[in-house]
Amino acid sequence: MPDSNSAGDAQLAAFRRSIDNIDAALIHILAERFRITQAVGEYKAANALPPADPGREQKQIARLRKLAEEARLDPEFSEKFLRFIIDEVIRHHERARGG
Template identity: 65%
Template sequence: MTYDSTASSLTGTTDPAILEELLAIRSSIDNIDATLVYLLAERFKCTQKVGKLKAEHDLPPSDPEREKAQIKRLHALSQDADLDPAFAEKFLNFIIDEVIRHHKAISQERP
């Protein structure tokens, strides 16, 4: 994959020193994004194992009490991290929805 980390609509129109600082900050963002992708991949490997275990034992794909507890936990973590708890909840709900979709698919694949 080719990625131009210096791509910007601001090149040639912005003070080079400011652009250099901007690109340095963006480089940190790019590293964080890559880390997030790999962390999500690891998380989904674990949730796939959970889905298989649930399917093997005829357990439901979702666990509402676990989900509520996770959201509560994430609210506390996000407050400690100075992150908007509402955003953190939306992000977790997106992940939970995807995990449940995977669990349902795994369950339907079993004979």
């Protein structure tokens, strides 16, 4: 029977160490993605390209949904997560072009 005292629960502490590592990796990956999209935003602003590209987004979402299914991750959640990130990127792109 596992120790129900959370302060002394070694199993829960081990799970949480793994969660902490995964969360740190997510932050680093997101930071890297936003570094790249910042460069994309500057490129689009300099070349009078529109901030959003709905065709590209559709392809990304379809690809991600398929990957999610293969990884047994909820595709609806995956789409919402990507949508949330892309919407933020579009806001950054609009700011980069002075909008």
